[in-house]
Amino acid sequence: MQIEVTVLIQGKAVFPNTAVCRVEVQDVTYLDAPSKTLSSYEGTVIGIVEKKVLTTMIEVLDQEMINLSLNVWAHLSMTGVPQINHGDYLTTVAYPLTQGVGMHKMVVELSRI
Numbered sequence: 823m824q825i826e827v828t829v830l831i832q833g834k835a836v837f838p839n840t841a842v843c844r845v846e847v848q849d850v851t852y853l854d855a856p857s858k859t860l861s862s863y864e865g866t867v868i869g870i871v872e873k874k875v876l877t878t879m880i881e882v883l884d885q886e887m888i889n890l891s892l893n894v895w896a897h898l899s900m901t902g903v904p905q906i907n908h909g910d911y912l913t914t915v916a917y918p919l920t921q922g923v924g925m926h927k928m929v930v931e932l933s934r935i
Contacts, residue, residue: 823882824925827863829875829896831911831932840902841867843875845930847882847919851891860892867898875911875932892919894928910935 827845844864848857863878875898882892897904898911906912911932919928 823884823921825880825882825894825919826877826925826927827880827894827896828877828927828929829898829932830873830929831870831875831898831934832873835870835911835934837867837869838900839866841898841900842902843867843896843898844904845876845878845880845894845896847880848893848895849890850893850916851889857893857895890921892921893917894919894930896930896932898932906935908935 829843842864846859846862848859850857861880861882863880865876867875894917896913900909911934913930914933917928917930
């Protein structure tokens with residue numbers, strides 16, 4: 823399955839040249855266990871155009887998805903490090919992904935933390 827993910831933020835923001843956006847498709851099937859990343863994308867962010875930070879394609883193999891609950895997650899790191907820090911942007915609500923064959927489109931919105 824291919825997922826086209828568009829990442830948005832509200833308001834205006836100035837990004838340092840270290841800003842990196844990470845987008846992941848996660849297996850969140852088990853509520854009492856950590857999520858497992860099935861596929862991810864990471865790219866440098868220069869700025870926003872009409873709230874859009876980036877649009878990317880992520881592919882998840884169909885056999886990896888059988889009977890799983892999937893979620894799309896994103897983190898915009900201002901320093902480029904994987905750890906979440908004050909001033910970064912993060913998804914703060916769940917963006918569940920319905921399973922199916924073909925291409926899916928998902929829009930996620932980030933909130934500043």
